[in-house]
Structures are given as structure tokens and as C-alpha cells.
Amino acid sequence: MAGSRLPRQLFLQGVAGVFMFAFASLYTQIPGLYGPEGILPARRMLRPQGKGHWQQLWETPTLLWEAPRLGLDTAQGLELLSLLGTVLALGALLLRPLRHPLVYLLLWAAYLSACQVGQVFLYFQWDSLLLETGFLIVLVAPLRQVPNRKQAHQGGLTGALPHEELPFWLVRWLLFRLMFASGVVKLTSRCPTWWGLTALTYHYETQCLPTPAAWLAHHLPVWLHKLSVVATFLIEIAVPPLFFAPIRRLRLAAFYTQVLLQILIIITGNYNFFNLLTLVLTTALLDDQHLAAEPGLGRRKKASTSWPKALLATLSLLLELAIYGLLAYGTVHCFGLEVDWQQRTVHSKTTFTFHQFSQWLKTVTLPTVWLGVASLAWELLTALWRWTQVRGWLPKLCAAVQLSILGAATVALFLISLVPYSYVEPETHGRLWTGAHRLSGAVGHLQLANSYGLFRRMTGLGGRPEVVLEGSYDGHHWTEIEFMYKPGNVSRPPPVVVPHQPRLDWQMWFAALGPHTHSPWFTSLVLRLLQGKEPVIQLIQSNITRYPFHKQPPTYVRAQRYKYWFSQPGEQSRWWRRQWVEEFFPPVSLGDPTLEMLLRQFGLQSFSHRTRAHPGPATPAVPWPRPSTGYGPSCLPWNLPPCSGGSWQPWELSESCRPC
Known part of the structure; x- marks a missing residue:
């Protein structure tokens, strides 16, 4: 795989931008949602249980435990965290020196702290996705910003230290899990609209916050809606395995299909920062050569190509065409695509049963896990080979330490992620290594890896x-x-x-x-x-x-x-x-008895009481x-x-x- 220095920089900037939007959006809503006079005051979520400080912090990991020390109540502490997160994320977006692991660790910790008291208003999949991405970026961000040429001169490499590209692989794996699971759950839910390919005839109208373009999309012909559902299944289920393809053109084709899907969703629906974050994740499919980080490289290689390389290129092209042909044949076969030239429409229908899909899912889920294992093993071997190219015993020792730490962290996060990923197929979930289950359970409250599955069922079929x-x-x-x-x-x-x-x-x-x-x-x-x-x-x-x-x-x-x-x-x-x-x-x-009864039933009867925090050093800052x-x-x-x-x-x- 070509170098990923520029895609990593785009990823660092993109995640910083998403953090900025998320914190700024939350900041404006804190008084009404979580303030003392808000709908669900945040203070009720942080009540000391007589446990030790560190045990309390581990079980409910939030920096807001420290708010009283600053003379702030929980909502004020949340405001301060959101404000600082917005400013820090803006700095990381604009200033390269601030794209440091410590900065991203602070952003992740601040958002995790907010989610711990956010209750139902912060219980969305994109919040979990941002937390998981935010932790991954701590590993992706470089400890020091060094010009590419200097790296190559010091390490005898082509522009990347041995460990640099290894954590970035986890971003690809996260994108795969997100898209594949989102496609699979649409069919495992047995929702009749997904199976009947009519989901989009309802989606634009019944989604949470449609855009004006959703009105236009809703009035497109039904056959085009059904064809769009077929395309959605293709992009979300069939294409994601190509994220790990050894042929870069296949990865780039997969990249553009994902970008197309996310842009169409952005145009027709208000899904906050979710689709922007997904677009940021797709940078893991790019490389420096595609982003013109190495101009002229393709021409130089073409001029000096030997016959073994030409043969390899030909075989790669044939394999690429075969995969495209297989995808086209599978799509036509599974969805019965027929072109009606007279009416200028394309007819489609699901030609497989739920039982057949379940059997197929049992067949492919475990192999996708092994696909991830094989791809990660290749990345580890590549990193090890790069380490052997480092010159000088001191740089080699430093590179070995960094590679060992990041390699262990990458493998551990991969194992943790297998548990939520395997939820798509219960039999595979039960066959996972028990060590992965124990590791996932130990750190589950940190949301380092999550299960995903968007638009599982269509709602509002009758309006x-x-x-x-x-x-x-x-x-x-x-x-x-x-x-x-x-x-x-x-x-x-x-x-x-x-x-x-x-x-x-x-x-x-x-x-x-x-x-x-x-x-x-x-x-x-x-x-x-x-x-x-x-x-x-x-x-x-x-x-x-x-x-x-x-x-x-x-x-x-x-x-x-x-x-x-x-x-x-x-x-x-x-x-x-x-x-x-x-x-x-x-x-x-x-004072209505019905209202009082409901407040008691839901434990909300104390919301009219307000406690004041003692003034502290940070009070004027909020x-x-x-x-x-x-x-x-x-x-x-x-x-x-x-x-x-x-x-x-x-x-x-x-x-x-x-x-x-």
C-alpha cells in the first residue's frame, strides 16, 4: 500500500473539525438540557456512592467529578468542558503543532465526560462513533511533527516511521464495521420495507429532520427508490470487504462509493456531524499517490516498468475486472434487475429468502474476521520490515519501543472490537475467543469499541x-x-x-x-x-x-x-x-395530581429544587x-x-x- 502521510493529516484535521462541531452544538444546549432548570439536570447523574475517588472515576469516567473543586455545579462544569473542547478542537483543526496525541486525548476525555451525564440526549450511535474515533486518533497522531524528508533521512525510509501507519489501519477496520453492520441489520431486522426494497419511499418523509431536498427525493418514481435501496445494499454490504483489497484501485473505488452515499444522505437529511465523521473515516482508504503527495511518481514508474511488473499489473487488472463483474452479476442475480426499455424503468425485487440470507451471513461473518486478522498481520509485517530498514542502533531502539507499544495497542483494540462486531451474527459471537470477551468487558464503559447498525427498521409507514x-x-x-x-x-x-x-x-x-x-x-x-x-x-x-x-x-x-x-x-x-x-x-x-404522579413515577419530583455550588477559581470563566x-x-x-x-x-x- 502506498504511503498514507497526507491521508493521516486529513484524518487528524477532519476529526478535530468534527469534535469542534460536536462540542459547539452541545454547548448551546446545555442550560436547557442539563442545567438546574433544564429537562434532565446533569447533577443527578453524579452522586457520590461512598466509594474511593479512583474507583468512582473508573466506574463513571468523567472529569465532571472535579467540578465542585472549581466551585462549579455539574452543568457549569459541562459547559466549561464543552467550551474548552470547542476551542481546543478549533486549534487542532487550524494549527499543525496542536495535532498531538495529548490534545486528542483531552478531546476524547472531555466528550466521554459529557456522555457520562448526557443521559438520553447523548445516547446516539454517532456519539459512540465519535468516542471510538476519538480514541483511535490518539494513537494515529504523531508525537512530534517532523518534515517528511527529515524522517526519511534519519530513518532510511520512504517517508514513514515503522509504527506510523499501523494504528491508521484501525480506522479502516472501524469504517468496515460501521458500514457492513449497517447494511446487514437492515435485513436481519426482517423489516418488510427493506426486504421489499420500498424503504426509501418512506425514509425521506419519516426521517427525524428532513431537508428541503428530501421533499424532492420523496417524489421520485418508486422504481428509482427501489433501485436506490439495491445500491445501498451494494455499498454497505458488498463493497466494504474491498477496504482491505491489495489492489489500490479497488480501495479507491470503494472510497468513492462511500463518499457518494454519505453526500446523498447529507443532502436529504439533517444527521448532524455523523456523515461528516463517516467521510473523515474514509480517508483511511486513500494514499499519498492518489492525493498528489508524490507528483509524477506514476509516470516515472511507467517509464521504467519491467516485464515482471507489467505481468503483475495485467493480472491485477484482470482480477479487478473480475471483482467488478462478480459484484455486477451478484447484484443482478440477488435483486432480479430487469430493464424495461419501453417504460424506461428498472424493475427490481429481492430474490433470496431470510433463511438464505441468515445462512450466508453465518458463512461470511467469521471469514470477515479472518480477513481483518490477515490484513492486520500484513500491516504488522510491513511495519516490522520498515523497522529493519532503520539505520543506527539508537533510532532502531526507539523505533522498536514505539512499534511494540503501538503494535500491542492496535492488536488489543482489534480484539476488543471483535465482540461488538460479532453481534451481527450470534453464532459467530459465541465462537469468539473468550479472552476477547473478557478484554471487551473490562473496558466496555470507556466505549473504545461499539456495535453499529443504522436505519434498522423504517418507522411511520402510515405517515x-x-x-x-x-x-x-x-x-x-x-x-x-x-x-x-x-x-x-x-x-x-x-x-x-x-x-x-x-x-x-x-x-x-x-x-x-x-x-x-x-x-x-x-x-x-x-x-x-x-x-x-x-x-x-x-x-x-x-x-x-x-x-x-x-x-x-x-x-x-x-x-x-x-x-x-x-x-x-x-x-x-x-x-x-x-x-x-x-x-x-x-x-x-x-400541582395537577396526574403531573405529580408522573414526576414521582419517573423520579423527577426534586427537579424544582436547586442547589448552588460554592464559588471557586473557575466560576467566572463560565x-x-x-x-x-x-x-x-x-x-x-x-x-x-x-x-x-x-x-x-x-x-x-x-x-x-x-x-x-
């Missing part, structure tokens, strides 16, 4: 369920409480908020999928609205004057469940259609940035808030974008 909050002063006349981002007003276009994640809006989407008792935090939200707590109101409307009860809190609050559908082309001034379904949360007021940001997530510079009704309507684009 997307949506919870609409309403307030009233007299219990008879009700006013809707509109959120900034989630669907509400049928005339308002969907927003574009990437890479920000409005975490309350996201949880409102999950709450709508079941009864309110499945979302205990919702009762706390209702309580805070009745109390008129401004930090929570800022999560709903950053411009407080747009909140209908900004002058006086409502006396009563209730919630209704609606079904929403995208409007049809030609329905002027409307992006959505909706229909009332049922009452989601009964009308309550402060409040000063807050007035300039004003709590509101829409103040983040990369956000495009929803337009007012009528500024851009779907019917204006329907004619020009409608497929033939």
Missing part, C-alpha cells in the same frame, strides 16, 4: 407520527408551541441544520413513536414549560418573542399526536399535510461567553434556520425537478 405541544391559559383555547426544527407548521419548509444536532427535536421524534411513558423526560419538559423556564424555552425557540407564552407561562399544557405526510406537487404554500390521531399527553397544570451566544442553537454560524412560510415552496421546484 410520520409527530407530537405537537399546546398551551392554554383557560383550558379551552389552545395555542400550538412550534419548534425551530422539527415539523409543525405545515407551511414551513424543513430546515438545514447540519452539523448541529438539536437534541430535543430529535428526542421529540423518538417520543412520537410510542406512548409518553416510554419517554420519561417528556414529563419534565412539560413541567419546565409550565414553570416558564427560559433555558428550556430557548431549545424550542431561540428567539424568545416567537414563543407564544414568552410573557407569561401557560396555565395548562398538553400534547397531541398527528400523522404528517409530505405535500403533493402543486399544493401551494404547503410542505406537509397532517391528520390528528390521538391525545399524546393529557392537559395538566402545576458565564462570560454565554450572553454572546444567547443559548440559542440557531445562533451557530453554520445553521440555516427555517425560512418563513412562502419564501420557498416545493411546488415552485416540482416541475423542473420532476423526473421524466
Whole structure:
């Protein structure tokens, strides 16, 4: 494999950028989510249990245990960590000397600390993915930034120290696990829409926060939606093994398919920093030659190619064509692709059964583990060969120490990752080495390796369920409480908020999928609205004057469940259609027995009490940035808030974008 110096630098910068977005997005929402007057105050998650300091820190690894020493409560400590994380990540993004293992270790520790108290609002797969990537980058980042030529001169190498490229292999392995598992779970879930290839006829409309482009995508013809599902299975299940292909053109082809998929998702859905992070992971498939780090190298090699190399190149090309042909044949065979030239469509259907897929999965899961073992072994042997090329006994000794440490860490993380990866196939999970299970269990709370599986099942097949909050002063006349981002007003276009994640809006989407008792935090939200707590109101409307009860809190609050559908082309001034379904949360007021009962049931009855931390040395450092940001997530510079009704309507684009 060609050198990866430039891809590693892109990876270091990309992860720093993602950390910056994640911390900045979280920082704006902390008062409303985790403050003393927030929905789920963070202080309740860190209650000393009479254990020793180090045992307490190991069992709940968060730096927020130290907040009281600085005179801060838990939420203030979380704000300070998020603010410092944003600044530190920005520095690592812009300044090469700050791309140091210690800097990334601090970023990882800060985000892990936040996740320990984040509760349901930080319980997403992309948060776990960022933590796993954040720990890997600690190993990938160089201890010292040395110019490439100097490295080659000192080590007698072509530009890389023996240990440098070894941890970067783990990024490829993580990308493989993420994509392969995400593809497999769509079929193991037995979701009829994935098996019927109709998932995308619902996805654009029912996803959490669609974009305006999702409206356009939703109205594409059904045959194109089904073909897109086939392409998704191809990219997520069949292509990932090519990440470890010895032929670089296959790896580059795999890279571009992954990039295409992530860009399409970004265009049609607001998935915060997740797709950006996945794009950053794909840098592990690149090399210096492809990124023009070694210009002219290809021409020089071509001019001096001997006949053995020419024969090898020919065999590689034949193997490459054979793999492309096999992928094409398998896709046509498994999904019954047929071209209808008269109607200019492509028909597709799933031609295999669940039992056949399960048997195939049992057959290939363990070999993919051995594929990872073989690829890692090759990387280890390559690193060992590079070590033999180091000149001088002192540089060789230093390289040996570094290679031993990073090699052991790489192997250990690989073994740990096998446990969550094998969840895709229970039989393989049971056959794993018991040592891997013990090692994974010992460090599981650090989230060094996680299981993944996105879009397992399609929801909202009969229309997307949506919870609409309403307030009233007299219990008879009700006013809707509109959120900034989630669907509400049928005339308002969907927003574009990437890479920000409005975490309350996201949880409102999950709450709508079941009864309110499945979302205990919702009762706390209702309580805070009745109390008129401004930090929570800022999560709903950053411009407080747009909140209908900004002058006086409502006396009563209730919630209704609606079904929403995208409007049809030609329905002027409307992006959505909706229909009332049922009452989601009964009308309550402060002191209402129903509300008090729910608060006791969910352990939320103490939320009205507030404790003050004693002033400390860091206390003045937290409040000063807050007035300039004003709590509101829409103040983040990369956000495009929803337009007012009528500024851009779907019917204006329907004619020009409608497929033939």
C-alpha cells in the first residue's frame, strides 16, 4: 500500500473539525438540557456512592467529578468542558503543532465526560462513533511533527516511521464495521420495507429532520427508490470487504462509493456531524499517490516498468475486472434487475429468502474476521520490515519501543472490537475467543469499541407520527408551541441544520413513536414549560418573542399526536399535510395530581429544587461567553434556520425537478 502521510493529516484535521462541531452544538444546549432548570439536570447523574475517588472515576469516567473543586455545579462544569473542547478542537483543526496525541486525548476525555451525564440526549450511535474515533486518533497522531524528508533521512525510509501507519489501519477496520453492520441489520431486522426494497419511499418523509431536498427525493418514481435501496445494499454490504483489497484501485473505488452515499444522505437529511465523521473515516482508504503527495511518481514508474511488473499489473487488472463483474452479476442475480426499455424503468425485487440470507451471513461473518486478522498481520509485517530498514542502533531502539507499544495497542483494540462486531451474527459471537470477551468487558464503559447498525427498521409507514405541544391559559383555547426544527407548521419548509444536532427535536421524534411513558423526560419538559423556564424555552425557540407564552407561562399544557405526510406537487404554500390521531399527553397544570404522579413515577419530583455550588477559581470563566451566544442553537454560524412560510415552496421546484 502506498504511503498514507497526507491521508493521516486529513484524518487528524477532519476529526478535530468534527469534535469542534460536536462540542459547539452541545454547548448551546446545555442550560436547557442539563442545567438546574433544564429537562434532565446533569447533577443527578453524579452522586457520590461512598466509594474511593479512583474507583468512582473508573466506574463513571468523567472529569465532571472535579467540578465542585472549581466551585462549579455539574452543568457549569459541562459547559466549561464543552467550551474548552470547542476551542481546543478549533486549534487542532487550524494549527499543525496542536495535532498531538495529548490534545486528542483531552478531546476524547472531555466528550466521554459529557456522555457520562448526557443521559438520553447523548445516547446516539454517532456519539459512540465519535468516542471510538476519538480514541483511535490518539494513537494515529504523531508525537512530534517532523518534515517528511527529515524522517526519511534519519530513518532510511520512504517517508514513514515503522509504527506510523499501523494504528491508521484501525480506522479502516472501524469504517468496515460501521458500514457492513449497517447494511446487514437492515435485513436481519426482517423489516418488510427493506426486504421489499420500498424503504426509501418512506425514509425521506419519516426521517427525524428532513431537508428541503428530501421533499424532492420523496417524489421520485418508486422504481428509482427501489433501485436506490439495491445500491445501498451494494455499498454497505458488498463493497466494504474491498477496504482491505491489495489492489489500490479497488480501495479507491470503494472510497468513492462511500463518499457518494454519505453526500446523498447529507443532502436529504439533517444527521448532524455523523456523515461528516463517516467521510473523515474514509480517508483511511486513500494514499499519498492518489492525493498528489508524490507528483509524477506514476509516470516515472511507467517509464521504467519491467516485464515482471507489467505481468503483475495485467493480472491485477484482470482480477479487478473480475471483482467488478462478480459484484455486477451478484447484484443482478440477488435483486432480479430487469430493464424495461419501453417504460424506461428498472424493475427490481429481492430474490433470496431470510433463511438464505441468515445462512450466508453465518458463512461470511467469521471469514470477515479472518480477513481483518490477515490484513492486520500484513500491516504488522510491513511495519516490522520498515523497522529493519532503520539505520543506527539508537533510532532502531526507539523505533522498536514505539512499534511494540503501538503494535500491542492496535492488536488489543482489534480484539476488543471483535465482540461488538460479532453481534451481527450470534453464532459467530459465541465462537469468539473468550479472552476477547473478557478484554471487551473490562473496558466496555470507556466505549473504545461499539456495535453499529443504522436505519434498522423504517418507522411511520402510515405517515410520520409527530407530537405537537399546546398551551392554554383557560383550558379551552389552545395555542400550538412550534419548534425551530422539527415539523409543525405545515407551511414551513424543513430546515438545514447540519452539523448541529438539536437534541430535543430529535428526542421529540423518538417520543412520537410510542406512548409518553416510554419517554420519561417528556414529563419534565412539560413541567419546565409550565414553570416558564427560559433555558428550556430557548431549545424550542431561540428567539424568545416567537414563543407564544414568552410573557407569561401557560396555565395548562398538553400534547397531541398527528400523522404528517409530505405535500403533493402543486399544493401551494404547503410542505406537509397532517391528520390528528390521538391525545399524546393529557392537559395538566402545576400541582395537577396526574403531573405529580408522573414526576414521582419517573423520579423527577426534586427537579424544582436547586442547589448552588460554592464559588471557586473557575466560576467566572463560565458565564462570560454565554450572553454572546444567547443559548440559542440557531445562533451557530453554520445553521440555516427555517425560512418563513412562502419564501420557498416545493411546488415552485416540482416541475423542473420532476423526473421524466
